[in-house]
Amino acid sequence: MNRNVTLLWNGLIPENPIFRLALSLCPAVAVTTSVKNGLMLGLAVVFVQVFSSCTVAIFKNFIHPRIRIPAYVIIIALWVTVIDMILPVYAPDVYKQVALFVKLIVVFAIIISRLELFASKEPLLPSFFDGLGMGVGFMFGLCLIGAIREFFGAGQLFGYDVLGFKPLLVMILPAGGFFVIGFIMATFNWVEYKITGKIPKAGGAH
Amino acid sequence: MKIHRFPVILCAVFAVLVLAVGPAIAQSVGSGSFKKDKDIEISFGVPVDEAWAKDTANYSVYEKPDPDIKVPVESVTLDSRRVNATLKFKESLNTAGEYIVEAKNVTSEGKVIGSREFVVKKSEVQLLFAIFLGAMIINNFVFTKYLGLCIFFGVSQKKETAIGMGITFTVVMVLSAVMCWALYTFVLQALHLGFLKIIVFIGTVAIFVQAVDTILRKINPYLFKKLGVYLVLIVTNCIILAVPLINADSGYGPFSSLTMALGAGLGFALALFLMSCVREKLEVCRVPPVFQGLPIAFIVTGLFALAFLGFSGLAIF
Numbered sequence: 001m002n003r004n005v006t007l008l009w010n011g012l013i014p015e016n017p018i019f020r021l022a023l024s025l026c027p028a029v030a031v032t033t034s035v036k037n038g039l040m041l042g043l044a045v046v047f048v049q050v051f052s053s054c055t056v057a058i059f060k061n062f063i064h065p066r067i068r069i070p071a072y073v074i075i076i077a078l079w080v081t082v083i084d085m086i087l088p089v090y091a092p093d094v095y096k097q098v099a100l101f102v103k104l105i106v107v108f109a110i111i112i113s114r115l116e117l118f119a120s121k122e123p124l125l126p127s128f129f130d131g132l133g134m135g136v137g138f139m140f141g142l143c144l145i146g147a148i149r150e151f152f153g154a155g156q157l158f159g160y161d162v163l164g165f166k167p168l169l170v171m172i173l174p175a176g177g178f179f180v181i182g183f184i185m186a187t188f189n190w191v192e193y194k195i196t197g198k199i200p201k202a203g204g205a206h
Numbered sequence: 207m208k209i210h211r212f213p214v215i216l217c218a219v220f221a222v223l224v225l226a227v228g229p230a231i232a233q234s235v236g237s238g239s240f241k242k243d244k245d246i247e248i249s250f251g252v253p254v255d256e257a258w259a260k261d262t263a264n265y266s267v268y269e270k271p272d273p274d275i276k277v278p279v280e281s282v283t284l285d286s287r288r289v290n291a292t293l294k295f296k297e298s299l300n301t302a303g304e305y306i307v308e309a310k311n312v313t314s315e316g317k318v319i320g321s322r323e324f325v326v327k328k329s330e331v332q333l334l335f336a337i338f339l340g341a342m343i344i345n346n347f348v349f350t351k352y353l354g355l356c357i358f359f360g361v362s363q364k365k366e367t368a369i370g371m372g373i374t375f376t377v378v379m380v381l382s383a384v385m386c387w388a389l390y391t392f393v394l395q396a397l398h399l400g401f402l403k404i405i406v407f408i409g410t411v412a413i414f415v416q417a418v419d420t421i422l423r424k425i426n427p428y429l430f431k432k433l434g435v436y437l438v439l440i441v442t443n444c445i446i447l448a449v450p451l452i453n454a455d456s457g458y459g460p461f462s463s464l465t466m467a468l469g470a471g472l473g474f475a476l477a478l479f480l481m482s483c484v485r486e487k488l489e490v491c492r493v494p495p496v497f498q499g500l501p502i503a504f505i506v507t508g509l510f511a512l513a514f515l516g517f518s519g520l521a522i523f
Contacts, residue, residue, distance in 0.1 A: 026444050030352035077405040104444050106408050174350045178508030186501040
């Protein structure tokens, strides 16, 4: 298989940032009360991840290794500021609900860890696909949690009434997010156990 | 069994605050006070006529900065002694602001005794206490705002590390929030560069943590050995960036910012300590294999979040 396609696929399932690497969990619980919010923050993360990966890949020869972490943070903060100014113009309603978390993308561990582990060593094109894969994987995770919580908590999907009643109100409450992630992680473990026959070790939790 | 000093200290701080603030609140009720976010209570001092008091046209209410925008009164109720009146409003009031209530031609036992004006506002201490309680318990950053989860799951495995992290975090949080406030107010706002706040805040926090690391290493090697490992981790904590951003967005002053940061820090410490107690017990429990590690930690956190939901009704003021 083409390497770039492998990189994309890697980010989506085998190294999914939320469920497998257990990185950047805060937004995964916080904004996922509906699919729309998850999609919105996911798009912002894809944007920041792709652009900062590319920026680092281009300028990696000019960044002194000893100051690389502050340099990465500034690069990420730059792109976060850009998306933070773009989003309120095009989607003001959804932005209001995820505003704080769009700003907090700066401290999402997933982005800086991809810069450090991948983009700082590889050329532009693989970095682009790695960033895209990780970003889309993150968005996939957010949307999955959002869909489960919105469906069970509000009986809706994408804001449209599906069930007509609210089966489990607890799902949109703060606690629901924690439960859903716990169960999805366990499901991922269970599937892997069925396929490979052993329990995978838990992720790094950062 | 060893008794941990940490929760005792936490309780003591809490008790002192309650004792210090309690009397202040009791005295601060001037001529009017907020009952709920839609009610204002005023006291006339003398019994007034019921027919006059129930007529909403006799009152005009506005928020201090804009006297032209009147807030419509929906209904008025008198207490049994006919001295205190409660004004109900359709819209929620901004309880952090200051309202003026003007009562025209106050009528007492058939005679008009002139107009009265009431100033309704919360005292500074009351506001600060509300911010503190809100940040620490009602809107606990971990359990209801879901921030700082990465560190929360990372260091809550042992009580020892949880306490170390809690203390270090609170100190760094308070100092860096005050610094961010000063930078935002005196540099960014003065130069109209508000949009740069994300870059400036994260830079400030990172530099500050690095500075504390260096200074502590030289000045107090013992303390550094105990708390040094947590310092580096703090930069990756979302709360440390979220608090200055919230302060900046809600336009808090220096004391409000400080209180907010203190509440956030102590709230995080509390969450860490509670979680570490449970996780130490979890070690010896038989957890289903696929749930071991993070999944069960998430579900325990969910249960904590449910419990903390109970505090959401805690609107004392």
